[in-house]
Amino acid sequence: MIRERYVNLCLLLLLVAVPLWAHFSDEPFTITLMTRVVIYALAAVGLNIALGLGGLVSLGHAIFFGLGGYAMGILAFHAQTYTPISEWPFLLNGTKSMPIIWLVAIVVSAAAGLIVGALSLRTTGVYFIMITLAFAQMFFYFSISWSNYGGEDGLSIYLRNDFPGLNTLDPIQFYSICFALLVVALLFTSLLMHSAFGLALNAARQSVERVETVGLDATRLKLVAFVLSGMLTGLAGALFADLNRFVSPSMFSWQLSGEIMVFVIIGGVGRLFGPVVGAIVFVLLEHWLGGISDYWHVYFGMLLLCIVLFSRGGLIGMICGRKEVNV
């Protein structure tokens, strides 16, 4: 456990040092790459709550990523075109303010998490995987056919949204915002892991019967985990949309759900920093292998296959060994 703590500390230092180095040696592309790492990591930290703590294999987390993205896209679209979102029952205007956009993204994701979760949790195992995947596909097709907001072409936002006191167009300042949110999410997850709720959830993952015998409602525990998980992934989606200044139905695609899951598993399921490691490895591989061959997904797929077949506990597991019990 001590060693995992050191590894985590090194990772945090890396996430601070590399962008700072890039900033002072004037390499904005590296900062953008790191911003992508941090946002992907945030999305995966979200999934890790459902997957790692709750044992819920959700192949539909693109729902939240996309909802966060569209929350940003729709609010900013109305702000940049000076059209109200709705005039009845009360006047609702768009906004370019990041905190408000984040709040909307989180609330919308929570609502979707509640509905999708409540329906999907009626089932377990393989059914759960397929149903979350199917729901994500439903959002995907809905976003394609909803022509008011770009339909298949998506929405472009001309200027990045504002954060009070910062210039968000400066790569390092936008990176700092994303990094700060990732740290908050990691702290939140760590608190959650050690809270009474986290322990109960961990128990519910291992044995539903035992948890219900002591009088806890396992389904409700898992539903809360699913909703919390969706909220974090939704926040990541809003940031991702802001990074690209573009939202499109591809944020709802099933490949994205798969990728978020890959981040969690490469790093190590249920490990606090597993998603961070996964996101770093994925973005680096995409950058390096993508430079070597247009068909880098073939190599990536083989690597992934090897990790699944021959390693236990992901990369953090390979470095730190088995996870301690009760943590």
Added chain:
Amino acid sequence: MSYALVAEQILNGLQFGVMLFLMSAGLTLIFGVMGLINLAHGSLYMVGAFAAAAVAGLTGSFLLALLAALMAAAIAGALVELIVIRRLYDKDHLDQVLATFALILIFSEGTRWIFGSFPLYLDIPDYLSGPVGLPGGIQYPLYRIALIVVGLLIAIGLGVVISRTRIGIQIRAGENDREMIAALGVDISRLYTLVFAVGAALAGLAGALVGAIQSVQVGMGEPVLILAFVVIVIGGIGSIKGALIGSLLVGLVETLGGIFLPQIFKLVMDASAATSVGSSLSSMAIYILMGGVLIWRPTGLFGAR
């Protein structure tokens, strides 16, 4: 709205449903017998379509192309089972999802590598092209009728094999109790490879048959795969009957919803709003259907567990 249009749309829905059945039959058997979630099933559909397009391009024979699709998908399926899938039976669903996701990446990019990014086209043979007159004065493409007939024949054949033959008994026994039939002397790993190869062959055949009315391209399998998941959730895992009913339901709802929902909304709102609301809702219709079935019966219409 004329009678001919309605009939034509119902036939379209049937044709779509029957092709979905070819996909979901393999998936549901693989789930039922091996307890494996196979995301790469859509890749086998794609392999079948590409094999058919390549062979049709070389020989010009549609039947040879279909044969090639069956063989290529079955061989690819058997190889994948022997090399990768076999190691996944004892692992949890998470590892299965990830490993088969990795297989999709390998298959998709590998196919793009070999055939390039541009779609291929597979022509309908002369003896199956052109419209045919149906009772009631409807003109309907002969090829689509052939698809419906082939699909229904395969459904009946599969039903007979599962319920009447020795191998069918072994498959059903495998669904109920894996350890027991292994103990009774059935070579379980050979049975697994066989089931996987047959499922793959059906998916490949579906890919080739559908490839002739759509284009053959990388990534064509995954949307169908996800629809097949919806079918299985509706029908119940492991049930061929459930897969058939589920496929037809999904095929009909998907096809008819796209046509009739906008029309229905036109009764209560103005035309442009009705079109946009109707088409948005129709793209969600099958998922709403799935949600409804789940609330009513969490294990699907014919699911035992």
